[in-house]
Amino acid sequence: MEERQPVKAHKLVVNNRKTSMVTGVLDVLSFDLNEILLETEQGMLMVKGTDLHVNRLSVEKGEVDLSGNIDSIAYSSVSQAGHPNDNFFAKLFK
Template sequence: MRMEERTVQKNHKLVINNRKTSLVTGVIDVLSFDLNEILLETEQGMMMVKGTDLHVNRLSLEKGEVDLSGNIDSVAYSDVQAHGKQQENIFSKLFR
C-alpha cells in the first residue's frame, strides 16, 4: 500500500447491552430514524440498526455520540458516505 492510499481511521465504537440499549461513538450524523430502523453516518461508514420500538435517547453530534434503545435485531455497515451527490444513492445502495 502506497503512503497516499492510506486513510486515517477515526474512532468508532458500538456497544450493545442485552440487545436493548446501545452506545455508538464516532457518529457524524443521524440521517433517519423511526421505530423499526435508524440510519447513522459514522466515521466507519453508514450504519443501519434494525429492530422494533427503537428510540434515539441521547444525541451529541459535538461528541459524536448516540444512545439508542429498543429491541435491536441487526446492525449493518456500508462504506457509502453521505456527502454530495452520493447522498441521493445511499438508500438504493443499502437496500440492494
C-alpha cells in the same frame, strides 16, 4: 500519489439487544420506531428493530445512545458524498 486518511475512533456497544452506545457518529440521517440510520467514522450504520429510540445525542462528542428491541445492525461503506445519480439505498443493500 493518494494520501490515506487516518481511521477515526468508532465504537459500537450492544447490551442484551435492548440498548446500544455508539461513538464516532457524524450525523443521524433518519430514525423512526423501526430503523435508525447513522453516518459514522466507519461508514453508514443501520439499526433495525422495534420500538427504537434515540435517548441521547451529543453532536459535539459524536455519541448516540439507543434503546429498543434491536434485531439487526448493518454497516455500509457508502457515503452521502457519492455520485448524485447513484441510488443511496440501492448501494446500502447490495
